[in-house]
Amino acid sequence: MTDKDRFVPDEGLAPASTAVPAAAGPMEEFTKPPRSQWREVWDQFKTHRGALFGAFVFLFTIATVFLGPLVWRVDPQFLPQGRDFINLRDMRPIWMGLFDSGAKVSWAHPLGTDNLGRDTLARLMMGGRVSIAVGLTAMLLALLLGTLVGVMSGFIKKLDGPLMRLTDLFLALPLLPLILVASLLFREALSASFGPEGGIFILIVVLIGVTSWMPTARIVRGDVLAIKEREFVLAARSIGTTNTKLITRHILPNVMSPIMVSATLGIATAIITESALSFLGFGFPPDFPTWGRLLNDGVDRVASYPERSILPGVMISLTVLSVNYLGDGLRDALDPRIRGR
Amino acid sequence: MLTFTIRRLVLAVPTLLFISLVIFLLLELAPGDPMAQVPLTVPAEVKEQMRLALGLGEPMHIRFWKWIVQFFWIEPQVLIDHYLGTSFSQGDLRVISWQTRSPVMDIVVQRMPQTLWVVGTAYVVAIIIALPIGIYSAYRQYSWFDQMGTFVSMVGFSVPPFFSGVLVIVIFSVQLGWFPSIYDTTLKVTDWESFMKQLNQMIMPVMVLALQITAQLSRFMRASMLDNLNQDYVRTARAKGLSEYVVVMVHVLRNSMIPVITVIALGIPAIFGGAIITEQVFKVNGIGQLLITAIQANDLPMVQTLTFIFAVLIVLFNLIADVLYGILDPRIRYD
Numbered sequence: 001m002t003d004k005d006r007f008v009p010d011e012g013l014a015p016a017s018t019a020v021p022a023a024a025g026p027m028e029e030f031t032k033p034p035r036s037q038w039r040e041v042w043d044q045f046k047t048h049r050g051a052l053f054g055a056f057v058f059l060f061t062i063a064t065v066f067l068g069p070l071v072w073r074v075d076p077q078f079l080p081q082g083r084d085f086i087n088l089r090d091m092r093p094i095w096m097g098l099f100d101s102g103a104k105v106s107w108a109h110p111l112g113t114d115n116l117g118r119d120t121l122a123r124l125m126m127g128g129r130v131s132i133a134v135g136l137t138a139m140l141l142a143l144l145l146g147t148l149v150g151v152m153s154g155f156i157k158k159l160d161g162p163l164m165r166l167t168d169l170f171l172a173l174p175l176l177p178l179i180l181v182a183s184l185l186f187r188e189a190l191s192a193s194f195g196p197e198g199g200i201f202i203l204i205v206v207l208i209g210v211t212s213w214m215p216t217a218r219i220v221r222g223d224v225l226a227i228k229e230r231e232f233v234l235a236a237r238s239i240g241t242t243n244t245k246l247i248t249r250h251i252l253p254n255v256m257s258p259i260m261v262s263a264t265l266g267i268a269t270a271i272i273t274e275s276a277l278s279f280l281g282f283g284f285p286p287d288f289p290t291w292g293r294l295l296n297d298g299v300d301r302v303a304s305y306p307e308r309s310i311l312p313g314v315m316i317s318l319t320v321l322s323v324n325y326l327g328d329g330l331r332d333a334l335d336p337r338i339r340g341r
Numbered sequence: 342m343l344t345f346t347i348r349r350l351v352l353a354v355p356t357l358l359f360i361s362l363v364i365f366l367l368l369e370l371a372p373g374d375p376m377a378q379v380p381l382t383v384p385a386e387v388k389e390q391m392r393l394a395l396g397l398g399e400p401m402h403i404r405f406w407k408w409i410v411q412f413f414w415i416e417p418q419v420l421i422d423h424y425l426g427t428s429f430s431q432g433d434l435r436v437i438s439w440q441t442r443s444p445v446m447d448i449v450v451q452r453m454p455q456t457l458w459v460v461g462t463a464y465v466v467a468i469i470i471a472l473p474i475g476i477y478s479a480y481r482q483y484s485w486f487d488q489m490g491t492f493v494s495m496v497g498f499s500v501p502p503f504f505s506g507v508l509v510i511v512i513f514s515v516q517l518g519w520f521p522s523i524y525d526t527t528l529k530v531t532d533w534e535s536f537m538k539q540l541n542q543m544i545m546p547v548m549v550l551a552l553q554i555t556a557q558l559s560r561f562m563r564a565s566m567l568d569n570l571n572q573d574y575v576r577t578a579r580a581k582g583l584s585e586y587v588v589v590m591v592h593v594l595r596n597s598m599i600p601v602i603t604v605i606a607l608g609i610p611a612i613f614g615g616a617i618i619t620e621q622v623f624k625v626n627g628i629g630q631l632l633i634t635a636i637q638a639n640d641l642p643m644v645q646t647l648t649f650i651f652a653v654l655i656v657l658f659n660l661i662a663d664v665l666y667g668i669l670d671p672r673i674r675y676d
Contacts, residue, residue: 050495168356169356169359169360169363172356172360172652172655172656172659173360173363173652173655174610174651174655176617177617177632177644177648177651178364178367180632180633180636181367181636181644181648182367184636184637185368268498268499275501275503276501276503276618280617280633282636292503295503295507296503302507302510302511302515303515306511306515309504309507309511310511313503313504313507313508314504316501316504317496317499317500317501320498320500320501321496321498321499321500324495324498324499325495328495
């Protein structure tokens with residue numbers, strides 16, 4: 001009723017419409033202000049509580065990991081020397097003081113230190129920076145490849161057969177073993193030309209990107225095939241739009257939603273793959289922390305210092321979980337069939 | 342159906358050949374050197390002879406052809422000899438591992454039981470758990486059980502095995518001391534006591550693997566059930582006066598199982614790849630662990646053979662899934 005009252009003045013016949021509510025019904029639809037597509041998407045996205053929570057946690061993690069070092073100014077690579085080394089090494093997280101009055105805790109290192117005296121909080125932030133950067137870059141590469149292959153094979157009939165066979169072939173490859181093999185075999189050559197960290201970063205991003213574009217390509221191809229036959233494409237073509245313009249202006253914006261959904265899922269798989277590589281010892285060099293590497297380093301002394309494995313593990317799981325929920329919500333929000341309900 | 346199967350089998354041959362070429366070239370063009378582990382004091386000419394002894398002197402295409410012949414022609418003969426006691430493969434050179442200088446396939450056969458025990462059990466357990474969860478959460482959509490199931494499967498998707506493995510080790514073997522954290526492969530099951538011991542050490546790896554598979558399968562089962570529950574034939578079955586149990590468990594379930602069975606078939610080869618990490622965490626002496634050690638030791642024939650076996654499994658189970666789909670769903674005809 002309040003909604004109806006609000007629209008009444010616009011119609012210009014205030015007394016009559018309150019007297020005959022039925023007449024206001026159809027008019028209401030015309031007077032509602034037009035809403036953009038993204039506004040509708042956001043309204044649907046808001047109703048998915050898990051997705052909102054996921055988005056919040058993911059943004060919070062990114063902010064902590066990238067902006068945290070501005071607040072927490074401890075060098076993650078700092079190695080204390082001499083007596084400091086003995087005093088500062090093997091500290092427990094601050095909450096251990098609650099259960100065990102003899103535990104070695106200090107507010108200077110709230111999450112404790114490792115066996116070389118390096119601050120765990122600073123190392124977690126640095127590791128997170130690397131893990132999330134790898135995840136985002138690898139996802140972008142996979143999206144780029146997948147969209148390129150998908151649009152090409154959907155748009156150009158001659159390329160459809162060969163490109164789809166190529167996709168099938170990539171899906172039939174045993175991916176994790178091949179990533180492991182390649183990451184070991186190409187390691188030294190890339191380290192020599194781009195430095196140890198930069199080389200491994202490029203290697204891992206390229207490996208993950210090259211092995212995870214196939215689902216995106218298939219989805220995009222299907223959508224492009226359907227959209228290509230629509231009237232607006234015919235109309236655009238009839239006024240002389242070139243193929244490049246047709247793809248970038250008319251087709252790509254319409255396949256944005258599946259691309260965005262596979263982007264979120266891509267971040268999740270990329271972070272997990274990178275951590276798995278680091279965990280197996282095929283990732284970044286030992287003194288260069290990523291979440292998977294930190295987890296692996298903690299495993300040897302997991303009985304005495306379980307937090308060293310559990311903290312990075314929780315961070316990996318939480319980030320991936322939030323990204324998965326985000327993707328779930330995005331899928332619902334971007335699907336116009338669900339959005340109406 | 343038969344012609345379709347035969348056509349797919351014939352088509353699988355060039356696919357597999359191409360995959361084996363890709364694997365071979367990847368290993369070949371990589372800048373790694375199998376002589377990298379040899380001490381620097383060994384003179385260059387001795388190194389050259391060692392290289393020749395490993396068969397690295399021949400040009401690339403000849404080595405690829407030799408590997409193909411060894412894998413597809415000699416190894417099956419060895420298998421036949423082993424079962425029938427014949428001597429087809431007498432004097433033929435088999436694929437030899439550079440680490441142990443023994444035939445690769447022999448080592449694979451030794452490692453197979455461990456992997457099959459752990460991974461196979463996990464797969465069966467996961468199917469047994471996932472199907473009822475999927476059915477019930479679809480039947481009571483948006484109930485608290487469904488919400489819980491959604492959350493648990495999201496967690497199952499998101500927690501990687503190298504973390505859940507470490508977590509269960511911390512909880513169950515460090516804190517509670519119930520299960521051993523390392524899988525003992527030398528244990529022989531002879532009586533009840535050793536059987537219980539085997540069961541005890543299998544629980545944790547099976548738990549970790551089963552969580553992941555359950556998460557995927559129960560989601561899939563739920564989606565498939567939901568697709569069918571709103572169909573017209575379900576209303577017809579209810580209108581006929583069939584009991585709710587018969588409607589759900591016979592009419593709906595049978596139709597929903599069609600895509601689920603193909604997904605189960607497709608997942609079998611992926612298990613071998615996924616088990617690499619779990620085997621590493623629990624020190625299970627299986628195929629995945631064999632691959633990791635072979636990669637670290639630069640043992641190219643072993644890596645090549647293992648990755649190719651994985652590829653064969655993927656192609657084979659893709660084929661099986663497609664054929665199963667055609668058999669189970671009479672609406673789908675490939676011819």
